[in-house]
Amino acid sequence: MVEYLELSIDELLLDEDNPRLGSVNSQSAALEAIIHLKESHFRNLMLSIKNNGLDPGDNLxxxxxxxEDDFIVLEGNRRLSALMVLNSPDVLDGTGVPETIKKSLVRAAAGFDRTKIEPIRCVRFERREDANDWIYRRHTGGADGEGRISWGPLEIQRFSGDRSILDVLDFVGRNADYSDEEWESTKTAIESKKSSNLARLLESAAGRKHLGISISNDGDGKTPMLGSDPTWAIKVLRRIIDDVRDGIVDSRDLNKSSDIEEYFIKLPKELQPQTGKSEAPRPFNDIDIKKRPTAAKAAKTSTKQKTKSAPKPRTTLAPRRHPFHAPTSTKGEALLREAGDLDANRFTISAAFVLRSFIELAINDYMGANKIKKFEKNSNGENVELDLTQKSDIVLKHIVAADGSKNADLRGFRNNILTKTSATSIQSLNGFVHNKFQLPTADALRAGWDCSVPIFIAAYGSI
Incomplete structure (x- = not known):
């Protein structure tokens, strides 16, 4: 059971057993430790409370x-500390906070009116243990959906009307030569986990200068403008997005502005800005550079198609001829033969089994040939075999380390086989076996085979 109370600042005590601090032995020590977590953040919190009040949707x-004459605050100790200093800056005298910091906090407290804050809404729990479950949910991120999930850069931009990255992503989706499936998986990967890395590159001074991006503040939000050749810019943006998606650049590589500058400097010559090629800035949203056939050309093409038959699309999981040698094992030869004979339109689930089996065979054969360990020790010190996703990731890194030019060839495998949301990801292929409702499509399975060919070549050699 909980009880809702309205209390004053004077009735509240800091928690001397706060997980942020460890155990301390006095209220002054607790206050000092909270301020020292980050002095500038503490001052900003004081100013925010003084100017805006406490969050009306949040209780202590x-x-x-x-x-039994005061209340210990279990959740909200930073807010209470700020309120204590705002209400009576003299509380700082009992701490070891440096004088320069004290003076800054005293200035921040000037003009505070406690009557605009009090009474303070609180939730009283009977025992500390009763509150702990709720406190855990608040401070452990998403907690598998139970806790508060922080917004990423793109979610913040959508909320604030800032289109700086969103319009650029839409521009790439409209104009780059991704397949629909590849763009969907790429966009999902960027938006779900890697938007902050993309934002660091595109919002940096070096990135905007390189691409010729400016930002228009039109009163309703921020609109990105492109002042360079769109056909060149789309190539640069695709390279950036692919590098972020594939983890070629991440937060460790982009810590400083000099790191970001170096990234752009090291792009290939054809992706470097060309002197004298600037254009009048246009909103990204207004630019469409894909060449669309005119009505006359489309009609002409249509006429040609009537007189010349198009190649018959393949129905089997794999083509009959392969750019790689067949595996030497009996099982490998049988799987490859069946992949070329199996009609994926009629025997879709069987085709999914064969695709997954041949990928796993190729990955294991590559690891064996290159003496790559397939096991790791668990917490009990026991050797446990890596799963197929872990093995595949290791193999991809090994191939690229040996020959960096292969990285582009492997992107299809990353997007279609290693991206969990893909229709032919390893997880989806497993699901076709174990989930009674999950069914593959023939086209997706054929695409899954085709994008895995670079792995098969690496495992068995090119013909």
């Missing part, structure tokens, strides 16, 4: 003190 969590 409290339990009654042992003396």
């Amino acid at each position: 969590y409290v339990i009654i003190s042992a003396e």
